[in-house]
Amino acid sequence: MEYDIVIGLEVHAELKTESKVFCSCKNQFGAEPNTNCCPVCIGLPGALPVLNKKAVELVIKAGLTIDSQINNIAVFERKNYFYPDLSKAYQISQLVKPICVGGHLDLQNKSVKINRIHLEEDAGKLTHQSENIGTLIDYNRGGVPLMELVTEPNINSADEAVEFLTKLRERLIFADIAECKMEQGGMRCDVNISIKPKGSNILGNRTEMKNLNSFKSVHRAIEYEVKRQIEAKEQGKEIIQETRKWDDEAGISYTMRKKETSQDYRYFPDPDLLAIEISDEEVEAIRKTLPLLPEQLKEKYVNEYKLTEYDANIITKDKYLISYFEEVCAHYNNPKTVANWILTEILSKIKDEDEPIIKISPLKLAEILSLIENGKITRTIAKEIFTKVWENDSDVDKLAKELGGEINEDYLCNLIDKIITSNPKAVADYRTSDTPEKQLKWFVGQIMKETKGKANAKLAEEKILEILNKTQG
Amino acid sequence: MKKIDFIEAKRLASLSALDFSEEELNAFVPEFEKILDMVEQIKNCNTENVDLTYSTHKLKDLREDKSKVGMSQDEVLLNSPKSKKGCFVVPQMLED
Amino acid sequence: MEFEKFTLLEIVNMLKNKTVSSEQLTKYFISKIEEKKSLNAVLEVFDDAINLAKEADKKIQAGENGKLLGVPVIIKDNILYKGKKCTCSSKFLKDYIAQYNSTVVEKILQEGGVIIGRANMDEFAMGGSTENSAYGITHNALDFDRVPGGSSGGSAVAVAGGLCPVSLGTDTGGSVRQPCSYNGIVGIKPTYGRISRYGVVAFASSLEQVGPMTKTVKDNAYMLQILSGKSINDETSADIPVEDYLSQIKGQINGLNIGVCKEVMQMMSGLEVEKIFLQVLEWLKSNGANLIDVSLPNFDLCLPCYYIIAPAEATSNLGRFDGIKYSTRSDKAENVDQIYTKSRSEGFGKEVKRRIMLGNFVLSSGYFDAYYNKAKKIQIKLKEQAKDIFKKCDVLLFPTTASEAFKLGSKTDPVSMYKEDMFTITANILGIPSLTLPFAKGKSNLPLGLQIMANNFEEGKIYNLADYIENNWRWK
Structure with missing residues (x-):
């Protein structure tokens, strides 16, 4: 049987700001652990978030590069779950009223529909050391502004997925929204994949693939997962809706151990944050800062x-x-x-x-x-x-004088004079010839020979003409 | 109608990251039921024409993107039950 | 000298005139705390208090100013004071040292105040009797066998028991006003956003405010002005100029429009407070005020809305106490999951666990719209109804509680305890300011409180009426 492949992407990119999204700590990669931290981003009791304007503007900008609608009111919500990289046991994110809604990004052969872009905070970093030492928690990354772009499931191949990501990355970098350094986790991507019999409207169960650290692994993971799903289907097995982790080295994916039973995130509006009012004028002002896109520049x-x-x-x-x-x-x-x-x-x-x-x-x-x-x-x-x-x-300038100094105009004119005086025959030939250009070239050749090619041929020709014409009468 | 049973109470405990003994949960259920009875009054109020609204501020009034020096590593870790190498520590987690 | 007999304003003047030193005062109140240790109002006297008092004295000698220069202050144990323990009366935070100053502490220190200790409370401010403390119950300042109210019970007893001239509490559903009422002192829950919540351990973020607790109305007005204002660390703090509240006290109430709410009158019917409440209304009328009948049709839903919204926020706010970054880690925990569940199960008390569970119930999928969203919508309706009320009147009068302080250990059923808040919760749901002052004695000769509310940011109107009643209404 032939199958249609249905892919949706969730792309995270860390925004290029000086400070974090809800506090004034530095947004900086690679600092000593827990040195870019304050009461807010380590989740101390009593600490309150204060939203960074630039982070909102960058998400609006990202939305404008893909023709999103910008909501006039955007609301922040708390996504509640326990995990050690999350200092408050909730992530501030957006569910009901994100900053950007809809949009599209055009590929060579299709237009990929975008569902939304919202602003949220990144989590801290866990380093799994050893049984002896344990797992280390560093909150430097906690609170770094993160945009999450979600596509509609209308990508149909690994190639398209990678083309989409490449284009998106290019735009984010271009518009100075994000640096998208994949190797530093500055851009991350989760892929939702399902298959259905060709032409059918009934979507199969989808799996979510995590830990995709390069476009190459996105491509490989999709190919692998599609193959796995088709094989399962052909063998009459059910495809389980689950989260899988890609192992790039082994080239396989496997079911994630972490149970997804507590997927009930209990979102509700964060009472510590006010909703943002975004005016059409502000959106237009941001639109004016958009650089031309590569295609437009070309x-x-x-x-x-x-x-x-x-x-x-x-x-x-x-x-x-x-x-x-x-x-x-x-x-x-x-x-x-x-x-x-x-x-x-x-x-x-x-x-x-x-x-x-x-x-x-x-x-x-x-x-x-x-x-x-x-x-x-x-x-x-x-x-x-x-x-x-x-x-x-x-x-x-100094170099020009040093290297090109010998053949400045005066020197050139002197040289021409000398050659003209010592070659009367050539001068006569030039004056009587039907093809004076050829004779002229001979003079230029002499100049180049004398200056070991350092003279400016065009200038030399001009000067020769000038002098010849002067000496004529 | 019963609004909560033992299984539901267990689910809530799991969401809450709380452990209860069976007796505790059994005692909890009827108590909880009473609280929900009180809370339930809101069902009779008509809110059909009420839209959720939000307190807002304007984009232009948000905090400027300027960084400030935060706490030192020692200050950050001051109250940590366990720390190593400048980090908070928990027992080794399975990677995934 | 018996310094507990003086008001805050008198003490401020005595310090200014150098009739007393901060050191003398501080030592005096610390000895009082020691003397009345059995009340269990104060959990800790800070060891640098006397030194800070000496420093304040030096500043006074040098002619420096400060609205609280040298004044001893006690704070509720959920307000962060850098370098000092802050436990929220929870076993879970028994060793927690505040890593930064709350805005209110910062403001007190800026004005030269000497913070001498932290007061007992219901764990994480959940409760109405200060019986839910991991550090023992607090006793009513006026009757040892009765509750001080809560959750700011320790702060109220500290002022009423003469342990300090002023204290801070926090009020999420009545936690400043109810204990003030039970101990016969003055307390305010200001307009939501009037005081920054930065550095105050959050219970229900959208409802709570810090409030000063004092002996007199003028003391309270003086203190509120010091604590108020926009903070860059708190988006929900209001960017509205702070008034000179003392100057709003005019000593007369001619033509003041006082709202009397139909639904509250019905609710009060048969309660201990009813008779005297009606008397004070008549008296106010005969002193030049106009009584206006108003209606808050959904008044009865404030309580259920509160017990949906507050636990929902609390559940999320208390997630950060996990035994990882701070708070006691269970020594029985062998892996991360157990660090969460065992630490939290050992650390939190029963009432806190109950509210966390309730919060998760109303937020979880399938119930969210029917409970949380519904409650938020009713809150919006109530705010609209309040708007209409304040079109017609300047202030609104409620009793603070139904009766006098109840006996320790007498309320064991959570719902009957929750109903303690039925008159105070309205102001938290509406966000409006509300002050309580003692205005009567009940059948056991214990004080009852009168609540005065006004429109948002109109604390000045409240203080004017409260001061008038305090000085002219004879009941003692």
Whole structure:
């Protein structure tokens, strides 16, 4: 039998704020245990939450990137359960009135419907050490702002799931909403999977897959789970609605030991927090801060900047490359040349780096490009300067004087004079020739030979013409 | 009509993370029943036209996103029954 | 000198005029606590109290100011004072040391107050007799065989028994007013949000407020002004300017519109307090006030709504006591699940467990709409009804309790204990301010309290009427 695969995603992303969502402790990864903590985030008696404005704004922003409706009133609720990483025995989250409702994210071949995005607090971190030591609890992460995006179950393959996640991640990073560092748990994903006979409307029991730490494991886990469910079905076994944990190393998933009997979370509005009123004006103001999305930028680069499709594609793949490109262009108004340099010189330098850092400031690259354009230096010199700046962050002007100093205009003119005087035959040929361009090229060649290629050919040609025309009469 | 029985009381105890002996629970049920009888009066009140409302504040008035230094690790762990390596400690949990 | 005979305002002046030092006063009240140890009102006298008093004296000598400079204060044992024990009268928190200051403690310290000790209470503020304390029962200041009321029983007895000039209680359903009534003193539950709850161990967050407990109305007005105001640590604290409440006391009530609630009159019928309540109404009328008949149609539902909303919030608020971060861990626990269940089962007392169970019942799936949401909707209805009342009148009069303080150990049935709150709970459900002052004696010659309520943030109107009654109504 053939089956339809039905997948829904729950994606968590830690928001890029300075402080936590309900207290002023630092939102920071990797600090010493329990050093970014206060009465609120370790759940001391009497402590009260105070909501961070930026966290709300970032969730609104996230909603706007996927065309969500922003609720005018958003309410926080308590989700009650006991677990040692949860200091208050409840997580502040949103159920009935989340900040964002609905929306969609378009993939190559389909539009994935979004159910909601809400704001909640992250839990602390447990480290399971050993029988002797026990499990350690660190509340530094407790209270870090977390957005949870829930899709409708209208994703139908592992490929689509990964495409969705890749696109979503790109947008969140782009709009400065979240850094989505998967390896630090900055973006996490749970996958709900079920199958049904092709064309049927009756959904099968779904399983929820947890512990998916990379897009690759999302893909593998879905393929594995679909296969498992189909096999079970074919053998006439029932698919049990359960939570399963993915073991990436073994490439299998298994039923989670933790019993899910206490799934009764007893949500109710948190009496310590007021509901938030969000005005349409505030939403519009946030909309204005949205950057162009990669697709929109690509269009702009091709249509306005006249970049090739290929070049635009590569630049818009990376947020940092985009901002670098834009900044160079702000100082040097020839996007095509800038793109060329980025694609050749810069990318070749960083392509093998683990953490690609462009070690030349946009301003300095713009300076170099301007020097070329003004004929102050040749491309060859420019590349030499570029390399030196990359290595030592040297001063561009100084280098230009050092390396390109010999062939400044005066020197060039003197050289031309000398060549013209010592080659009267060539001058005569030039004046009588039907193809003076060819003779002209000969002069330029001589200049390049004398300067070992360091002269600016274009400038040299201009100057030769000028001098020849002057000496004519 | 009985509103609560032994099984229901057990479920509530589990949600509450409380242990009761059988006798305790048996004594609890009729007591609880009485409280629920009192509380039950609300059923006769018509609330059909009442919408739940919330106390609100405006987005612009929320706390600015500025971090402050919190407590030191020692202060955090001051009352902990057990701590190690700067962390609260519980017996080793099964990983999952 | 017998310093317990003086009011708070008198003591403030005596300190200012240097007729007495803070050290003298503090030592005096500490000796009183010792002398009346059998009342079991105060759980602990803080060992730095005398030192703090000496420091206050230095400041007085240096001419510094502070509205409470040098004044001994006692706080209820659910209010955090950094570095001091805070047990909520629970075995579970027997070793808990406060890691930060509550806003109210901060305010008292800023004004130079000397916090000398913490007072007994019903465990986690759940109860109406201070019989639910892991540290023993507290006795009524006026009759040793009777309850002091609760849950702020210790705080009330501390003032009524002459152990301090002013104390703090907390009031979730009447926990300041009922013990004040039973001990013949003045106490207020301010408008919800008037005082920050930051650092006050939460029982039912949406209903409770800290309230000052004093000998006189003016003392109370003075103290409320010190405690009030918006706190950046509490979203639910109100950003509304704090009034000078003393200046609102005008000494006359001409033309004051006093609401008399039909449903309350019906409820009072046959109760001990009824006769004298009617007399005071007549007297007020003859002194220039207008009596206005009003109705709070769903008055009878305040009590059931309270016993849904309060336990629901309590269940969640008390989840954090788990034997992991603080609170005593059961030594029988071998794994995490057992840390939760054994620690909590050993740590919490019976009434607390009962309310946690009740809270989980009304919140759990299948019951949530029928109980919690329904109660919240009725609360909204009640608030609408109250709005209509305060369109017509300035204040609303209720008795505080049905009768005098009852005998220790005489109320064992939870429901009859819950009904203790039937007149006080209204103000918590509505969020409005409510003050109690003694206005009569009952058949055993023990005090009865009169409750004055007003619209949100109109404490000034309450103090004016209360002061008038205190000074002009003859009953003692």
